[in-house]
Amino acid sequence: MLPFLIKRLVSLCLSLVAASLVIFFVIEVVPGDPASFMLGMNAEPDTVAALRDSLGLNASIPLRYWQWVSGLLQGEFGTSYTYKVPVRELIADRIWVSLPLAALALLLSTLIAFPVGVIAAARRNSPTDVSIMGVTQLGIAVPNFWFAMLLVMFFAITLRWFSAGGFPGWDAGLFAGLKALTLPAVALALPQASILARVMRSSLLDTLGEDFVRTARAKGLSQRQALWRHALRNALIPVLTIIGLQFSFLLAGAIIIENVFFLPGLGRLVFQGITQRDLIVVKSVIFLLVFAVILVTFIVDMTYAIVDPRLRRARA
Amino acid sequence: MSESPVVPKQNDAATRPGLIRVALQSPSFMIGIVLTLCFTLAALVSFVWTPFDVTQLVISDKLKTPSGLHWFGTDNFGRDIFSMVMVGARTSIAVALIAVSIGICAGVPLGLLAAARHGSLLDEVIMRTNDLVFAFPALLMAIMITAVFGPGAINAIIAIGIFNIPVFARLARGAALSLWTRDYVLAARVSGKGPARISAEHILPNITNLLIVQGTIQFSLGILAEAGLAYVGLGTQPPLPSWGRMLSDAQTMIYIAPHMAIFPGLAIVFTVLGLNLMGDGMRDIFDPKLRRAR
Numbered sequence: 363m364l365p366f367l368i369k370r371l372v373s374l375c376l377s378l379v380a381a382s383l384v385i386f387f388v389i390e391v392v393p394g395d396p397a398s399f400m401l402g403m404n405a406e407p408d409t410v411a412a413l414r415d416s417l418g419l420n421a422s423i424p425l426r427y428w429q430w431v432s433g434l435l436q437g438e439f440g441t442s443y444t445y446k447v448p449v450r451e452l453i454a455d456r457i458w459v460s461l462p463l464a465a466l467a468l469l470l471s472t473l474i475a476f477p478v479g480v481i482a483a484a485r486r487n488s489p490t491d492v493s494i495m496g497v498t499q500l501g502i503a504v505p506n507f508w509f510a511m512l513l514v515m516f517f518a519i520t521l522r523w524f525s526a527g528g529f530p531g532w533d534a535g536l537f538a539g540l541k542a543l544t545l546p547a548v549a550l551a552l553p554q555a556s557i558l559a560r561v562m563r564s565s566l567l568d569t570l571g572e573d574f575v576r577t578a579r580a581k582g583l584s585q586r587q588a589l590w591r592h593a594l595r596n597a598l599i600p601v602l603t604i605i606g607l608q609f610s611f612l613l614a615g616a617i618i619i620e621n622v623f624f625l626p627g628l629g630r631l632v633f634q635g636i637t638q639r640d641l642i643v644v645k646s647v648i649f650l651l652v653f654a655v656i657l658v659t660f661i662v663d664m665t666y667a668i669v670d671p672r673l674r675r676a677r678a
Numbered sequence: 679m680s681e682s683p684v685v686p687k688q689n690d691a692a693t694r695p696g697l698i699r700v701a702l703q704s705p706s707f708m709i710g711i712v713l714t715l716c717f718t719l720a721a722l723v724s725f726v727w728t729p730f731d732v733t734q735l736v737i738s739d740k741l742k743t744p745s746g747l748h749w750f751g752t753d754n755f756g757r758d759i760f761s762m763v764m765v766g767a768r769t770s771i772a773v774a775l776i777a778v779s780i781g782i783c784a785g786v787p788l789g790l791l792a793a794a795r796h797g798s799l800l801d802e803v804i805m806r807t808n809d810l811v812f813a814f815p816a817l818l819m820a821i822m823i824t825a826v827f828g829p830g831a832i833n834a835i836i837a838i839g840i841f842n843i844p845v846f847a848r849l850a851r852g853a854a855l856s857l858w859t860r861d862y863v864l865a866a867r868v869s870g871k872g873p874a875r876i877s878a879e880h881i882l883p884n885i886t887n888l889l890i891v892q893g894t895i896q897f898s899l900g901i902l903a904e905a906g907l908a909y910v911g912l913g914t915q916p917p918l919p920s921w922g923r924m925l926s927d928a929q930t931m932i933y934i935a936p937h938m939a940i941f942p943g944l945a946i947v948f949t950v951l952g953l954n955l956m957g958d959g960m961r962d963i964f965d966p967k968l969r970r971a972r
Contacts, residue, residue, distance in 0.1 A: 373806075380810050388822050399826075499706075503898070503950035505905050508925055508943035515936055526932075614815035618906050622929065633910065636825045644825045648818055655813050 366667060374660045381652045382434070386427050389645045400443055400639045413443075417642075430645075439646035444638045449646045452631060457650075459529055459627035460620070463543050464612040467550035471612075472605060474555040479562025479601075484589060486567060494559070501556030506615055510549035510622040517545060527624035546619045554608045561604045565597040572596070599670060606662030610655035700963050707959020713952025717945070721767040730758035732765050732919055741935045750941040753924075754931055759938065762919040763945045769831065769920040770949065773913070774900030776835050778893055781842020786889065788843070789850025790881060794873035796855060805851070808844035816841035816903050824912045831920075834913040838903045842896050849892050853885040887964040894957035898950045905946050921946050 397413040398405060414420060418429060433440060439449035482494040518526040524545050530538045569575065570593050578588040617629030624630075628647050635643035701707055729749075736756035744751045750759035792804040814822075820837035827833050854877070857863060866876050907913035908922025916923070921942040928938035 376806075377810060377813065380806075381813060384810070384814075385822065389826060499954060500947070500951060503947045503954060505902055505909075505943070505946050505950075507906060507909050508939070508946065511925065511929060511932060511939050511943070515932060515939070519933060610813075610815055614817040617817060617821075618910055621910055632821060636821065636912075641825065644821070648822055651815075651818055652813055655815065659813065 367664070370660060370663055374656065377656050378653065381656065382431055382649060383427070385645055385649050385652070386430060389641055389648075390423075390426065400641060402639070417443075434649065440642045442640055442643050444634075444640045444643075449643055452643065453628065453646065453650065456626055456628050456631050458532060459543075459625050460613070460616050460629065462539075463546055463550070463619070463625070463627065464609065464616050466540075466543055466547040467554065467612050467616070468605070468609055470547055470551035471555040471558055471608065474551065475558035475562055478555070479559040480566060480589075480594070482559065482563040483566035483570065484586070491563075495563075498556035498559050501552055502560075504553060506549050506553050507618050507622050509552055510546065510619055513545045513549055514622070527622070529623075529625050542623075542625075546616075546623045546625060549622070550612055550615050550619050554612065558601065558604055558608065562597070562601050565600045566593060569593040569597040599666065602665060602669070603662060606658050609658045613651055613654055697963060701959070704959045704962060706955045707963065710952045710955030710957070710959055713948050714956055717767050717949045717952065718771065720764045721771050724761075724764040724768050728758075728761035728764050730761045732757055732761045733917055741931070741938075743935075743937055751935070751937040753927065753938055754935070759924075759941050762924060763921070763941055765919045766921040766924060766942065766945065767949070769914050769918060770901045770904055770946075773831055773835050773838070773904040774897050777838035777842055777900045777904075778896050780835070780839030781846045781896060782889065782893060784839075785843040785846025786850045786882075789847040789852075790854055790877040792847070792851045793854035793858060793881070794877055796858065804847065808847050811840060812844045814841070817906065820903075820907050820912055829912045829915060831914040831918070834904055834907045837907070838900050841903075842900070845896060846889070846892065849888060850885060853888050854881045857881050857884055887960075891957050891961045891964065894953050894960065898953035898957070901946065901950055901953070 397417060397419055398410045401410055401413060418426060421429070430440070437450060439453065441447065442449050442452055445452060478494055478498075482491045485491050514526050518524050524541065529542045532539045566589070570589065572593075574596075575588050575593050578592045579585065583591065616627060617632065619625075620627040620629035621633065628651070632644055632647045634640070635647065734757070736752075739748075739752050739756035740754055742748050742752040742756075748758050748760065750763060752758055753762070788804050788808075792801040795801050816838055819840055820834060823833045823837050824830075857880070863876055863880055866880055871879070904913055904920070905922035905925070908920040909926045911923075911926065913922055914920035924942040925939060928935070928942070931938050
């Protein structure tokens with residue numbers, strides 16, 4: 363296990379370094395002069411020079427990269443150009459909207475997809491299976507932000523069960539916070555649940571055809587018992603990968619959904635950053651999100667190795 | 679003895695007369711292809727004719743609900759939504775198609791190269807770079823590109839295209855690796871062909887089916903991504919109609935004119951659904967093993 367762990371850890375670090383390089387070069391090096399970009403076309407030359415100075419742009423590129431990364435390692439992202447406060451504070455406020463939203467959506471998606479996928483596989487080719495497959499096919503095709511708008515129309519405008527947007531803050535109580543995140547989470551979860559249910563079904567169907575399931579049936583277990591005791595556990599491996607991958611889609615998707623519901627999360631922050639040309643904010647948030655994606659991929663890989671020792675040996 | 683006897687005959691499946699019959703018997707494939715044709719047709723027709731001019735603002739006709747005259751109603755500027763959906767199809771299809779082409783043109787050669795040099799440093803570098811690009815969801819890529827170069831359809835195409843590259847590179851590499859162990863590739867090597875020629879003449883034709891199926895799926899993902907980017911204002915810019923932007927305009931009118939949000943959304947759903955059904959159908963048709971299993 364240890365060599366495998368070390369190998370994966372090294373590759374995790376390399377990915378993070380590479381990701382930071384890509385972000386740094388796209389945002390800071392490619393556009394020419396970030397200071398004149400941030401100030402716009404009508405800026406006075408001495409204003410630009412002053413901003414260049416305060417952003418530390420007169421240093422060499424490797425030095426600037428090093429300063430940015432060493433800041434990141436200490437949890438310092440720099441100071442926002444428009445808000446004049448540390449980006450760390452801006453992110454700390456907003457991450458408590460985006461992260462719970464993505465987590466809630468992941469939970470919902472898993473809770474919906476599991477039973478649906480198992481039922482479809484257990485009743486393969488029955489009318490139930492066919493209609494489940496039809497609905498999930500539709501679920502994949504629905505853009506989550508449009509589904510969010512439909513939810514607002516129905517649950518917020520017609521039924522008035524939920525508010526159409528906004529976030530009261532966690533100070534207003536756990537219930538109020540969760541209530542504000544419910545519609546956005548449902549909107550995010552539906553397409554992901556459709557994908558997950560299909561993966562669950564096909565993975566379960568694959569395992570149900572395996573020899574050990576036939577053996578279980580031969581020793582007298584019913585199809586249902588064989589499914590629950592033997593097939594399900596083995597079918598979970600591909601499902602686990604998809605859940606890991608989905609987290610990154612959910613985080614990115616949350617950026618758009620936050621816009622529909624006017625939630626003060628990382629997505630709103632990054633779009634404000636773009637319109638206000640606040641590159642420091644944009645750079646930091648994007649790095650954070652990519653970091654989350656890489657970290658989750660790593661965790662999924664590790665879980666894999668724990669669940670299935672064969673993978674551990676094969677890849678170590 | 680360069681060509682004939684060792685060239686595999688796998689593509690026969692695609693030309694057998696029975697294949698059309700199988701296609702006709704697959705309801706999901708038929709639904710998929712009909713939906714896809716409908717939207718392609720709408721996009722093509724929009725070049726020469728739309729019921730109304732999409733650039734003309736008729737304020738007196740604003741926010742009309744669907745009627746015989748305006749099938750999908752009108753928006754807050756009095757523009758005909760049906761016409762805008764038609765022109766929007768053009769934008770969506772163009773963006774997604776070019777993005778998929780970028781993915782195929784860059785990804786497939788990279789994947790084939792990695793497979794041909796399997797186990798080498800080059801293979802490792804290509805695949806790790808792929809993993810890295812894969813860690814940037816298309817949306818984040820687009821945000822980064824638009825933050826620096828400004829929003830627009832071209833930048834959306836680049837972002838979605840870059841995202842497609844690792845998808846095709848992985849697919850091509852994986853499929854090519856299993857083909858490299860085949861006898862006919864060995865025969866080709868013995869006859870003196872280099873890796874590049876083998877990849878082009880023997881590997882590529884045999885993974886075309888896979889690429890077409892994946893291309894269809896990525897095409898539908900591209901349409902969804904374009905809509906998402908346009909919705910948040912990072913994609914296609916006014917005055918060119920796009921489904922995503924129509925939806926973001928509709929959002930401000932959601933209390934008084936829900937019809938503005940319904941039709942562009944349905945257009946996205948049916949186009950994506952059509953492409954996905956077509957892709958799934960093609961996978962079943964190309965793969966006789968799946969066909970027997972059903």
